[in-house]
Amino acid sequence: MPKHEFGIMQKYPTDKDRFDTYEPQKYNCIVVDDDLIEPILTDLAGVDCYWHTLQRPEKGLAYCGITLIPPKSMDAFTKVLYSQSKEEYISLISLANQAKEYSRYIIHFGI
Numbered sequence: 001m002p003k004h005e006f007g008i009m010q011k012y013p014t015d016k017d018r019f020d021t022y023e024p025q026k027y028n029c030i031v032v033d034d035d036l037i038e039p040i041l042t043d044l045a046g047v048d049c050y051w052h053t054l055q056r057p058e059k060g061l062a063y064c065g066i067t068l069i070p071p072k073s074m075d076a077f078t079k080v081l082y083s084q085s086k087e088e089y090i091s092l093i094s095l096a097n098q099a100k101e102y103s104r105y106i107i108h109f110g111i
Contacts, residue, residue, distance in 0.1 A: 002111040004037045004061075005029035006095055009068075009105040018053045019066045024109050030091050034111055037061070043080040048073045067108035074100035 007027025013019070045060040050068040061067045069077055078096045081089045099106050 002034035004032045004034060004111060005109040006032060006092060007107050008095065008099045008102075009107050013050075013054055013068055013105060015054050019068065019107065020052055022066075022109055027107050029107075029109065030095055032092055033088075036086070036088050040080055040084065043083070044077070047076045047080070061108055062110055064110045066110065069096075069099075069106040069108060071100060071103045071105065074106075077106075 005024040007024060007029035009027060041060060041063065047060055048070065049058055049060060049062075050056055050070070051058045051062040052066050052068075054068070058067075074096050078093055078100075081093050081096070096106065098104075
């Protein structure tokens with residue numbers, strides 16, 4: 001089954017950083033099945049993110065790539081997750097809340 005992986009970045013990305021390498025172990029990522037992400041992609045399309053680098057601001061997740069979700073977008077991100085009212089999102093909500101608390105980016109590795 002396809003999966004997405006989400007982790008908290010301990011170091012702020014800079015304008016010169018590029019994230020093109022699949023490294024979920026580096027960020028202690030949690031795994032979320034695509035069955036839970038695919039249905040909310042439209043809702044996440046309003047969340048400000050970056051794809052692969054801070055030089056590429058976008059909306060929503062890079063489904064097959066790497067997304068950087070900035071601290072300022074955590075409320076919008078968790079709002080989408082809470083709106084699903086599904087227990088399966090609890091670990092991702094917890095991760096997002098922790099990132100928000102420490103003002104950290106989340107890195108997402110798509111399928």
